Amino acid sequence: MPAPLPIAMVAGAEGPWRITRIAAPIGAPLPAAGRLAMLEGAAPVPADAAWCLRGVTSHIRYTVEAERRRLAGMQAGLGRVEATCACLIPIRKTPAWWDLAQDARRAILEEQSRHIAIGLDYLPAVARRLIHARDLGEPFDFLTWFEYAPEHEAAFDHLLARLRATEEWRWVQHEVEVRLAR
Ligand code: HEM
Numbered sequence: 299m300p301a302p303l304p305i306a307m308v309a310g311a312e313g314p315w316r317i318t319r320i321a322a323p324i325g326a327p328l329p330a331a332g333r334l335a336m337l338e339g340a341a342p343v344p345a346d347a348a349w350c351l352r353g354v355t356s357h358i359r360y361t362v363e364a365e366r367r368r369l370a371g372m373q374a375g376l377g378r379v380e381a382t383c384a385c386l387i388p389i390r391k392t393p394a395w396w397d398l399a400q401d402a403r404r405a406i407l408e409e410q411s412r413h414i415a416i417g418l419d420y421l422p423a424v425a426r427r428l429i430h431a432r433d434l435g436e437p438f439d440f441l442t443w444f445e446y447a448p449e450h451e452a453a454f455d456h457l458l459a460r461l462r463a464t465e466e467w468r469w470v471q472h473e474v475e476v477r478l479a480r
Pocket of ligand 1: 343357359360369387414416417420424425426428440444453457461
């Protein structure tokens, strides 16, 4: 596991990704903006940004060893030339979720909701990055990031529909969907 990497999702006039749509499946959306950059490490954030969400990459919490191995054997990295579509999904879970113990959260995420099993169905077409933000006092607990080729957009939509129908999503209190293209 590489060292934690600070990430800033910066929306504004600049960045490699064009924002094509902002939707809010649960709660309020984010303000409209033209472009988005995912800045890594200590890169400075432009003062005129429309909005900026921060987080940090981290270690796994719920994945068991057999799942970790299966994921590692199947997943693709970010930045593939053919992956010209991306989606940023910031998520905040309820206070009740955070009151649960680790084993109860794992049971909801996987034994009840099959989050990892469902996700595996979409590898390697969808590449992902999970960014943690809760401990930084940010408005969202997670910034989730996905990259895929245009021909896999329908599969990505299907993945979202399956996850949003699970028990886990009953513990989500704010979710925004930012669609991107480059
Ligand atoms: C967590 C896999 C798609 C949102 C996780 C974890 C895995 C995983 C293994 C657990 C990490 C850990 O052990 O700490 C996948 C795979 C996907 C996928 C293979 C297929 C592309 C998605 C999508 C969303 C999403 C589309 C958002 C709509 C999250 C969130 C967490 C998470 C918010 C953190 C949950 C928590 O810690 O409470 N995912 N996922 N995932 N995933 Fe996914």
